Amino acid sequence: MKLTVVGTGYVGLVTGACFAEMGNDVLCIDVDADKIARLEKGEIPIFEPGLREIVLRNVEQGRLHFGTDVREGVRFGTMQFIAVGTPPDEDGAADMQHVLAAARSIGEHMTDYKLVIDKSTVPVGTADAVREAIAQAQAARGVDVPYSVVSNPEFLKEGAAVEDFMRPDRIVVGADDVRARHLMQALYAPFQRQRDKLILMDVRSAELTKYAANAMLATRISFMNEMALLAEKLGADIEQVRRGIGSDPRIGTQFLYAGCGYGGSCFPKDVKALVHSASNVGEPLHVLAAVERANERxxxxxxxRIVARYGEDLRGRHFALWGLAFKPDTDDLREAPSRVIVAELARRGARITAHDPEAMAAARKVFAELPALEFAPTPMQALEGVDALVIVTEWKAYRSPDFARMATLMRERVIVDGRNLFDPALVRDAGFDYTPIGRRAAADASEPQFALAA
Structure with missing residues (x-):
């Protein structure tokens, strides 16, 4: 099949590359000429395990192409995937200008049937707006070319996006006409040879499914974070509580890890957008509003916890940060807890030395105006002369450090762990003052627990 993907961001690039891997002929279009030039030279603008290899392979084999010509993109593919960004406005609503601009471009240049597929995360009712934008563009040309609009939300975890796309646990398609449904079934047939994973529904239900899924996962994270704070007050251990409730098959274990808050491109934005959409129709979402407040706290x-130990004035203090990305296996700092932590420590006069296996280049841009932050090439070098280590991202490289060496590098043996990477008793036996989240001080050293990536 011939596919056009509008947008070469996280979703668009993964979508285009993975469809090409299945034998389709794919053209990825973007208005950012610099990004397209980099892609044509084999440079991948985001870090995602396995993505570089799949892009280079399919470019070499002639199935994956890149360009900036919108007209060419519209005429190339029968299927037109809209995978552009929908950043939040100031009021939390999803910014739809790029989605509607892509729809208008399709209407302005199409000369034969097109199946227009909303891949971006969009509010309920977007498919209707896309249909209208295409219709208006056609009317301005004085033509009436047939088209369909479907919703096909992505369910990709950063750090596992290629695997998620190639081996999906479900494929949600919202389509209101038979032709569109048949085309989508044919497109996704290679991804579900062992069992049927395609869930067909109406368009609006598909649009809501994406938001509801992310909102539920965000709710689980915020719930466990509140339980962790309560566990500390009550003398309980949140890791034992997690194992207890996670063993209930109605609950399960995923997204039940206490930490320093969720971030990224999806959960914060989608929770805000869903709350905003509900408010617009007079149906406030009290639970999700609380989820958002709990995460910000x-x-x-x-x-x-650092202020409780060292005081509000942190001038003269030096802290190491392990982890800047919002989660492991990505270089994404959007809404990352590290942004709040670095800003708050710097505001109080502290100096920070940070390390992250993949996100330091992105962090240099994000924190370009913050002289208090510097970067270390290795985790151990970040510890030299610091008052405390603050763990923000649960990268695998941080999970089994040499505590004896750490003790010789740090000015004070203090660890503030925002991801519960270590067994408390083990770290304290190594001579460290260890502050995790929701862990009991007398945790059993024989049962080390490691936080997993969300």
Whole structure:
């Protein structure tokens, strides 16, 4: 099949590359000429395990192409995937200008049937707006070319996006006409040879499914973070609580890890957008509003603990940060807890030395105006002369450090762990003052627990 993907961001590039891997002929279009030039030279603008290899392979084999010509993109593919960004406006609503601009471009240049597929995360009712934008563009040309609009939300975890796309646990398609449904079934047939994973529904239900899924996962994270803070007050251990409730098959274990808050491109934005959409129709979402408040509070927990130990004035203090990305296996700093932590420590006069296996280049841009932050090439070098280590991202490289060497490098043996990477008793036996989240002080050293990536 011939496919056009509009947008070469996280979703668009993964979508285009993975469809090409299945034998389709794919053209990825973007208005950012610099990004397209980099892609044509084999440079991948985001870090995602396995993505570089799949892009280079399919470019070499002639199935994956890149360009900036919108007209060419519209005429190339029968299927037109809209995978552009929908950043939040100031009021939390999703910014739809790029989605509607892509729809208008399709209407302005199409000369035969097109199946227009909303891949971006968009509010309920977007498919209707896309249909209208295409219709208006055609009317301005004085033509009436047939087309369909479907919703096909992505369910990709950063750090596992290629695997998620190639081996999906479900494929949600919202389509209101038979032709569109048949085309989508044919497109996704290679991804579900062992069992049927395609869930067909109406368009609006598909649009809501994406938001509801992310909102539920965000709710689980915020719930466990609140339980962790309560566990500390009650003398309980949140890791034992997690194992207890996670063993209930109605609950399960995923997204039940306490930490310093969720971030990234999806959960914060989608929770805000869903709350905003509900407010617009007079149906306030009290639970999700609380989820959002709880997450924002959680991002300040590590700073609060540092302030409780060293005081509000942190001038002369030096802290190491392990982890800047919002989660492991990505270089994404969007809404990352590290942004709050670094800003709050710097505001109080502290100096920070940070390390992250993949996100330091992105962090240099994000924190370009913050002289208090410097970067270390290795985790151990970040520890030289610091008052405390603050763990923000649960990268695998941080999970089994040499505590004896750490003790010789740090000015004070203090660890504030925002991801519960270590067994408390083990770290304290190594001579460290260890502050995790929601762990009991007398945790059993024989049962080390490691936080997993969300």
């Amino acid at each position: 959680q991002k300040h927990v590590l700073v609060d």
